[in-house]
Amino acid sequence: NAGVTQTPKFRILKIGQSMTLQCTQDMNHNYMYWYRQDPGMGLKLIYYSVGAGITDKGEVPNGYNVSRSTTEDFPLRLELAAPSQTSVYFCASSETGSYGYTFGSGTRLTVV
Amino acid sequence: QKEVEQDPGPLSVPEGAIVSLNCTYSNSAFQYFMWYRQYSRKGPELLMYTYSSGNKEDGRFTAQVDKSSKYISLFIRDSQPSDSATYLCATSGAGSYQLTFGKGTKLSVIP
Numbered sequence: 299n300a301g302v303t304q305t306p307k308f309r310i311l312k313i314g315q316s317m318t319l320q321c322t323q324d325m326n327h328n329y330m331y332w333y334r335q336d337p338g339m340g341l342k343l344i345y346y347s348v349g350a351g352i353t354d355k356g357e358v359p360n361g362y363n364v365s366r367s368t369t370e371d372f373p374l375r376l377e378l379a380a381p382s383q384t385s386v387y388f389c390a391s392s393e394t395g396s397y398g399y400t401f402g403s404g405t406r407l408t409v410v
Numbered sequence: 411q412k413e414v415e416q417d418p419g420p421l422s423v424p425e426g427a428i429v430s431l432n433c434t435y436s437n438s439a440f441q442y443f444m445w446y447r448q449y450s451r452k453g454p455e456l457l458m459y460t461y462s463s464g465n466k467e468d469g470r471f472t473a474q475v476d477k478s479s480k481y482i483s484l485f486i487r488d489s490q491p492s493d494s495a496t497y498l499c500a501t502s503g504a505g506s507y508q509l510t511f512g513k514g515t516k517l518s519v520i521p
Contacts (some may be wrong), residue, residue, distance in 0.1 A: 302453075314472075329507060338418065340513035341498070348507055356508070388453050394508040397442040401453035 300324050304389050304402035311379040311409045319374040319405050329392040330372040331399065332356075332364065334385040341388070347372055348372030348395065379409045413437050413472065416499055425521050429486040433499035433512045440501040440510070443475045445484045448496045448514065457497075458484070469470030489519045 305320045323330065332344040343356030347366040356366060361383060363375040372391075386406050390399040416433045423429055431445075441462055446454035458473040460466045466473045474483040482499050499512040 331508075337424065343510045345507060346507060354507075390453075396443055396502045396504065397459050397509070398456060399454075401446075401455065401511060403453045404451075 302389055302391055302400050302402035304387075304405050306407045307403065309408070311376070311407065313379060313381065313409060315379050316375070316377050317379070317407075319376070319387055319389075319407075321372045321374070321402060323372075323389075323391040323400070324368050324370065325391060325393070326369060327391035327393050327400075328369065329395040330366065331389045331390040331392070332362070332372070332374045334358065334389065335388060335404075336385050340396065344374065344387075376407075380398060381409050383407065384409045413510045414499060414512040415424055417479050417515055418513055420516040420518060421521060422518045423489055425489060425491060425519055427489050427519075429484075429489050429493070429517060429519075431484040431486075431497050431499075431515050431517070433482040434480055435482065435501050435510075437501070437503070437510075438477075438480070439503040441504050442480050442502045444500040444509070445471075445473055445474070445482075446498040446500060446511075448498060450495075454498055491519045495517045 302323045328349045331346045333341040334368045345364040347353045389402045444459040445457045447457045448454040463477045470487045472485040494515040496516045498514040500509040
């Protein structure tokens, strides 16, 4: 009964470093999402995918990249980390796309 | 105007009180309306969802949607300290791939 699993839970990056945030789901959902959550700013969509091999930009995609080679996995890549990318990142999946998202427990990223 | 507006609070109530949380939205195409609960340092979890207008009840929780006024409400009866969390409203349209979230209201229920 894992649902959506995100790793790592915490990470500190130096400016200019790169990293990949991992997300995997075991519910066979076609739709997957990456959000970032900043204090007082709510959830902002970074990228989403409607199925393996299909991805699209959300509201705040700059500085990030994604890939979706399998139904289960949807990694988020940060290239050249910047302090503005300090945030909590949530991965989510959904059967329908319109409602009923299941979220992971988040990755807290600090860029120094 | 933001698509979904939600008062961030914080809202503090005594245990046992009735809590009313509200959102307004601007896009008349929205048809799905959700409430998520997010405990500190956790991911949001789906609490309730409704389709179109009307009420939906689940235990102590009631979700209400008034499409004519573009108003979404969540009522919590007999509030408990375990209800202390941030509550996020969310909406989407039919066939949409994306949810639009409010910024969340932080609720504290004081024993």
